[in-house]
Amino acid sequence: MDGMARPRRLEPEARREQIIEAAIGTFAEVGFGATTRDLAQRAGITQALLYRYFASKSDLAETVFERVFLGRLSPHWIAELRDRRVPLHGRLCRFYRQYTAAIFTYEWLRIFMWAGLAGEALNRRYLGHVEDRLLAPMRDEIAAEPGIAAPDMEAMWALHGGIVYIGIRRHIYGLETPAEPGPAIEATVARFLAGLAAPLSGAAAPPSRAARPAAGRSARASSRR
Amino acid sequence: MDGMARPRRLEPEARREQIIEAAIGTFAEVGFGATTRDLAQRAGITQALLYRYFASKSDLAETVFERVFLGRLSPHWIAELRDRRVPLHGRLCRFYRQYTAAIFTYEWLRIFMWAGLAGEALNRRYLGHVEDRLLAPMRDEIAAEPGIAAPDMEAMWALHGGIVYIGIRRHIYGLETPAEPGPAIEATVARFLAGLAAPLSGAAAPPSRAARPAAGRSARASSRR
DNA sequence: TGATTTGCTGATCAGATGATCAACAAGGAA
DNA sequence: TTCCTTGTTGATCATCTGATCAGCAAATCA
Structure with missing residues (x-):
């Protein structure tokens, strides 16, 4: 042949x-x-x-x-994220489309996960950057939007996790996922922003009676294991 | 000693x-x-x-x-999920508090991830159950709620991923996370429901001009890699 | 054409690893 | 106490694995 x-x-x-x-x-x-x-x-x-x-x-x-891992994150993305001439929703979607285009590969996601389990320092360092250079600026942009509750870091991680989990499902667990993450990203970002805009409306009521039995102290502090 | x-x-x-x-x-x-x-x-x-x-x-x-892995998921949780006498938000929070109490352990999460990378069949089977027995019923309950847009499966996975990612950050990547996932769960569920309730309000506008350049066909179909 | 450089291979080694087995010894039965 | 069952161990084996090295052969040069 x-x-x-x-x-x-x-x-x-x-x-x-x-x-x-x-x-x-x-x-x-x-x-x-x-x-x-x-x-x-x-x-x-x-x-x-x-x-x-x-x-x-x-x-x-x-x-x-x-x-x-090196050089996959373009600093340009963050600059674009701060361009307030573009509507917030559009900026966030564009960023996550670029970001997922960079990391939603079989190789990147799996090597990252293997490294995470192995306890590689580079891994934690990378995620530190994600928090400081990506999520924090995103949060600031969202906070600057009128009529929206400023999200805390946990909220940003929830958004991030919801999107990244698509790649994990596909490349780590070998599950079926949409061929393109774009629509899912747009929907998730839209829900996230709408959820922040309408903090305590309609069905998203305060926790019910049966909702908080266990959990001793409310615990905002961080600690591991 | x-x-x-x-x-x-x-x-x-x-x-x-x-x-x-x-x-x-x-x-x-x-x-x-x-x-x-x-x-x-x-x-x-x-x-x-x-x-x-x-x-x-x-x-x-x-x-x-x-x-x-066996016997960690209580069928009772699903029954409780369907108890419409309790407000939806409370049901979802209670479920995820129970679920995370069961799987947010160093051992469970790491062994699950090792197994996922190793391509274990049990892993995919488990996640199939998650979709069919947990996410699908949750979606049905949400769809039954008046004044809320029925979420598709991808939306449910985004909710799920946002919450599960807390455990991944802590036990796989070794990052700091809130000691208790409860508050983060409540906030995430609340945002999720509010986001569904207000589909196209305020800042969560339709995608901006710069938002959909790439992506040829819209691709709802599933495929891998 | 013959000499020289150097990319490449086969053979080999020491240590690690999964698995086996004869023999030892703890605890109960007679 | 003596016998017997059986939980446990140290020794051992075949194979695998990371790493080394002398020597082959392809390209370059004189």
Whole structure:
């Protein structure tokens, strides 16, 4: 079938790239427990050659890590988020369409999740950025909108989680999801804003009698486990 | 410190339980790649003894899997969800408070996520149940509420994801979250219902001009990748 | 054409890992 | 106490895994 056998010798640059690409796919699929022989096979080289390009398996993993996560978030998005000439709803939708276009890939989501479970520091650092550089500006923009209750950070995380969960369902759990997240994003953003605009109206009544039995202290403080 | 050395010989039942408990903690922490020696050490026994109680490591993993996931969802919750004598908001909050009390544990969330990445079938099956037995009834209850737009399944998943993401942030990513999810749940449910009640009000305007450039066909159909 | 550089491979090693088994010893039965 | 059942262990095995290295061969140069 594939008539021309690929060249046996490659430029170091190209070979290195080839290994990284293969590693991204492999790590995404089976996690960082992938064997060096798996990695080599997927790259179409011998296992020994890996060590000509990377000092160790974790060195390769580190490289993959940076390749996948660094530079995916465009600072331009945040600038656009602050452009108040555009209606708020439109800005939020545009941002989340761009954001999900960047991270809703099999590789990104899975490697991010594997890394999260492994306790990688880069992971927490990334989410710190999400809170500080994305959610906080979004919250500020929403708070600046007249006739809307300013959301707290938990509310922003709920919006974020509701959208990101689409990608998790698809790429982590392997479930069916809409082919395009766009409509779901628009609906979710619209509900979110409308929900903030009408804080205690109609059916969204205060908690019922049966609603708050357990929960000792109300606990706004943060703590883990 | 621990003055009394524990008995060397245990009833098979008790020993088996001890191994399972240790395995739950170990698998949650490091995943199913945990070594049998790790598992044995955490259980306080020799590695060889594991094979007296479980045919293989994957046999033990299977047992852990069932132990953690089976019987966590109470059918009673769904019955309560349908009790229309209670206001809708209260029902939804009560349900999610019960649900999160059951699954927002280090062990449950992490093992579920490890299993999801590993492509376990039980995982998808569980989420199928979530959609059919939890989200669908919730949607029906909301649809039955007067003055509220009936949400589609994607909307229900967005609500669900927004809430579940709290647990993911805490136990998978190791981030700070409110000690109690209760208040966040109430706020999220309230926003969700209010957002459905006021479909196109105020700031939640239709998508702006800059909002729908890409996205060829609108795509309600489902497909993966 | 012959010499030199260097990308690449096969062989190999030490340690880790899942699994097995003969033998030991704790606790009850006779 | 003695015997017997059985929960438990240390030793061991075959295989896997990350890593190393001498040597081959493709491209380049003289």
